[in-house]
Amino acid sequence: MAMCVCYLLYFFFPNSLLFYLLSGFCFVVYFLGVLTVRGVARFITLTLFLLAILINVHNKEAPLEAGLEGIQQNLPLLALIILVPLLSIPLKAGGYFHSIKHFIRKWEGQPRLAFFGLSSFLALISPILNMGSVKIVHEMVEKLRINPMILGKSYLIGFTSSMLWSPYFASVAIVLHEVGGQFNQYIGLGLAVAILQLLIGNLLFKQSSKKIYGRPRRARENRSAKAENDQVHRINLLKILCTLVAMIISLLILESITRISMLTLVSLIAVFVPFLWAGVFHQWKGLAAEFNGYLKKISQMDHEITLFLSAGLFGLALRNTDFADQLQAFLMEFAEQSLLLFVLIIFLIVLFFAFIGVHQIVVIPILASQVSAASVGMSPEFLALIFIMAWSMTAVLCPLNAINIIVSHCLQRNGLMIGFRWNGTYVMSLVSILIVAITVYGLF
Numbered sequence: 001m002a003m004c005v006c007y008l009l010y011f012f013f014p015n016s017l018l019f020y021l022l023s024g025f026c027f028v029v030y031f032l033g034v035l036t037v038r039g040v041a042r043f044i045t046l047t048l049f050l051l052a053i054l055i056n057v058h059n060k061e062a063p064l065e066a067g068l069e070g071i072q073q074n075l076p077l078l079a080l081i082i083l084v085p086l087l088s089i090p091l092k093a094g095g096y097f098h099s100i101k102h103f104i105r106k107w108e109g110q111p112r113l114a115f116f117g118l119s120s121f122l123a124l125i126s127p128i129l130n131m132g133s134v135k136i137v138h139e140m141v142e143k144l145r146i147n148p149m150i151l152g153k154s155y156l157i158g159f160t161s162s163m164l165w166s167p168y169f170a171s172v173a174i175v176l177h178e179v180g181g182q183f184n185q186y187i188g189l190g191l192a193v194a195i196l197q198l199l200i201g202n203l204l205f206k207q208s209s210k211k212i213y214g215r216p217r218r219a220r221e222n223r224s225a226k227a228e229n230d231q232v233h234r235i236n237l238l239k240i241l242c243t244l245v246a247m248i249i250s251l252l253i254l255e256s257i258t259r260i261s262m263l264t265l266v267s268l269i270a271v272f273v274p275f276l277w278a279g280v281f282h283q284w285k286g287l288a289a290e291f292n293g294y295l296k297k298i299s300q301m302d303h304e305i306t307l308f309l310s311a312g313l314f315g316l317a318l319r320n321t322d323f324a325d326q327l328q329a330f331l332m333e334f335a336e337q338s339l340l341l342f343v344l345i346i347f348l349i350v351l352f353f354a355f356i357g358v359h360q361i362v363v364i365p366i367l368a369s370q371v372s373a374a375s376v377g378m379s380p381e382f383l384a385l386i387f388i389m390a391w392s393m394t395a396v397l398c399p400l401n402a403i404n405i406i407v408s409h410c411l412q413r414n415g416l417m418i419g420f421r422w423n424g425t426y427v428m429s430l431v432s433i434l435i436v437a438i439t440v441y442g443l444f
Helices: 004-014 017-037 038-058 063-070 073-091 097-106 111-129 132-141 148-163 169-181 183-213 223-225 231-260 262-281 284-298 302-318 322-339 339-355 362-370 380-397 402-411 413-421 424-443
Strands: none
Touching: 004 017, 004 322, 004 413, 017 038, 017 063, 017 073, 017 169, 038 063, 063 169, 063 424, 073 111, 073 169, 073 231, 073 262, 073 284, 073 302, 097 111, 097 132, 097 322, 111 148, 111 183, 111 231, 111 424, 132 148, 132 169, 148 183, 148 380, 169 183, 169 362, 169 380, 183 231, 183 262, 183 339, 183 424, 223 231, 231 262, 231 402, 262 284, 262 302, 322 339, 322 362, 322 402, 339 362, 339 380, 362 380, 380 402, 380 413, 380 424, 413 424
């Protein structure tokens, strides 16, 4: 977290001393993190780091300066990943999750309502809680008698819908940053596709629910739940929604007024909101208790930290190299032949690397930075949507992706089963809709 504070100081008060201090801080954090990372993640991050050093030495006139700049390349994104979990503090300490549990318990015996409720609740809280939302919701339902297939489908559908539009997700922040898109112009498109995604997921489940549960059952009587006041819980859910809307509106207003980058604004809002909540509702003790838990969580983020830092270093090293030129020519060749072919190639490349353990945070920025929206004949925001959808769909399918791993661990099921067998039809439906959208887009 100290690294994030140093980055924010450098953002507002740039000078050479802070630049070198921040770069040194990043290298220290990286090497300390590498010592604790194991397996494929360690191999990938060290490979990216060493390749970046070799490329800089071979191709750059000032390799040391290039390395110092490169290690900071993904700091805005890393600050977002580290600081955004602070937004969960008011929700956890405020007792709002009890209201979600209340409704899920009521719908336990009604599969369609349970699916709708789970996917909708995740879509509501994921923009704030990110992957922690899945763990929180599963803790509420793991003792209920809900079919694991319903859980596996609803978790991924609800979560990935947030990946399409929320500025608090790395997928949106990174891609918009790379393609030069504006969030205030993208949010309408992203939200529309996210709502469509939720609708498709629920319609597909409606068709398959009879095979899972047979004939619909009446909900079990639950006197304790019945005794609770539904109105109070609805108000709590409305508060969560209003909080999310207020944060998005604040972000849009601040972005237009201050001209500060969206990534930095998101980090600042993430820091500011918990203190505002504690001050307004006099919850300083609750803030302190949850903040201790937050510090423990970010101390376990060595995997993400090392990957982000090495990916940024590698991505900057690749710029203006022969490989970057060849990659750009390769992608543009497909784009000139057919937009549809271009999209399929993007999806297949991301999926292939995801299956061998290379995260989208490494692959997609490299691809996105090599494609100009004007050269493929579309707006930066529509191009961003293509990359973001590729990110979200491969996250569903790939058993090595973090969200797939979390869901498979919660349900004690194989990642391939959850990705392909349970959600394969859903992903293919989204791909089909994307194909139709691109075809229509190409007509105008």
